[in-house]
Amino acid sequence: MxxxxxxxxxxxxxxxxxxxxxxxxxxxxxxxxHGRGEAFSPTDLVSAALGTCMMTIMGIVAERNNLDLTGVSFEVSKHMASEPRRIAQIDVSFRLPGSLTKKERALLENAARTCPVALSLNPEIRQEVQFAYGE
Structure with missing residues (x-):
């Protein structure tokens, strides 16, 4: 199917x-x-897929470790190259609870950076991932 x-x-x-x-x-x-920009572009979807994949894998790891990530959020930005037209860089900025321990933070950050989309993107696409902790 x-x-x-x-x-x-x-x-x-x-x-x-x-x-x-x-x-x-x-x-x-x-x-x-040449478009209207009234919906996600295909490259917007790639960028959003990276962030949501990272968040999903962090969620799986959090459930295994009895951590509550409800309300975790991210912003994503993409940077295009012109010749040839392609995604050059994706920036993902996460906001997570400040109550997470150093060990929990490392576990979640590793989970995000090793999600299937992150590992599937061409290595020439720079992935800048930031994690901010606080309420």
Missing amino acids: STATARYAGNLRSEAVHTASGTTIFTDAPVDN
Whole structure:
């Protein structure tokens, strides 16, 4: 069974459907590349996938260690190169509880940096990951 199906809707917009759940997402070309920027661009999705994958793997590790990560958040930014047009760098900034011990922080940070998306991206894509702790 496929992971997703997609169709081109015209005007640089695509519609993708997650096969198992039926969830639909749309992508648009970004404004700086002839698009409307009214939805995630495909490269936005790659950036968001990196952050959410990191958070998911941290969540798995947290559950194993009886840690509550409810409310953990991140911001992600991507930086594009022009020749050829590609993602050059992705910055991910996490906000985590200040109550985590040094050992717990190291465990979670390692989990994030070794998530499947992080390990799957081309090594030429620089991944800058920051962890801030506090309430």
